[in-house]
Amino acid sequence: MRTLTLLTLTLCYSCTLQNSDDPFAYSENRMVAILGGEFWLGDLLDSANLLALPVHHVIVRSFEISQYEISIGDFEAFVKDSEYLTQAESENWAYSYQYVDDTIRKWKREDINWKNPGFKQGDNHPVTCVSWNDAKAYCDWLSLKTGDNYRLPLEIEWEFISKNRGRSTKYPWGNSSPNGKTANFADFNSQVTWADKSVDDGYQFTAPVGSYLPNKYRIYDLAGNVWEWCEDVIKTYNGLPVKNYASARVMRGGSFHNKENTLRTTWRNYDYPDNRYYNLGFRVVRSR
Secondary structure, three states, rough: OHHHHHHHHHHHHHHHHHHOOOOOOOOOOOOEEOOEEEEEOOOOOOOOOOHOOOOOEEEEOOOOEEEEOEHHHHHHHHHHHHHOOOOHHHOOOOOEEEEOEEEEEEEEEEOOOEEOOOOOOOOOOOOOOOHHHHHHHHHHHHHHHHHOOEEEOOHHHHHHOOOOOEEEEOOOOOOOOOOOOOOOOOOOOOOOOOOOOOOOOOOOOOOOOOOOOOOOOOOOOEEEOEEEEEEEEEEEEOOEEEEOOOOEEEEEEOOOOOOOOHOOOOOEEEOOOOEEEEEEOOEEEEOO
């Protein structure tokens, strides 16, 4: 029955998009309208990440953002319709974190991809092992299908909504530390040495999208689960390139692999647009 249902959804997919401005009519994902505004970009609290300084005032235009991270089911519909091959598939590698022995642990290129990231996932888990280039290909396809302008979030848009339209909170839910109901991060279930064993979020790897409490605007997983690609090239807040990473793209939100500080609304990460990891995915924005 489940196979038949998935087949029916796939067959109906193209006609659904052509007759609706909802690109996720076939799934639980949807676009949420966010009114623009002004806010202070950067870390006003304790400056945990030097890249989040200096704090400065910015203006954000109104936009729409996907309620959930792009799921396996979302991405599969794109692949089936376009016959797209991700970089991990074509080059036979993405990064996973490997335990070499009791003392040596490191990032290693493995023959994994979005279909098989090295751990069990369902259709409602966030897609992983996708490069920035793969994520952009998904956005381009979605734009072509719907006639609207889909892209990755600008970094200021991501922080604006993560801070609940610019309120200077440490996490999307407020200033309290993450617990088993707020985010999926390195916890009791994780094998990494920096895991917080006092918290149990229920998952060692990815959790189904929407498993934890949303922010005020009902946007889920802005903290944890998987890192999320942003549109921007990484630069300091003084406008300077980051050394040796002139073409790298911004990543936000932290993941199941990371400790709590990376879940903060201001924490900035980055990598090259053709790199892909078992804890890295994305969500999309539609310009208004």
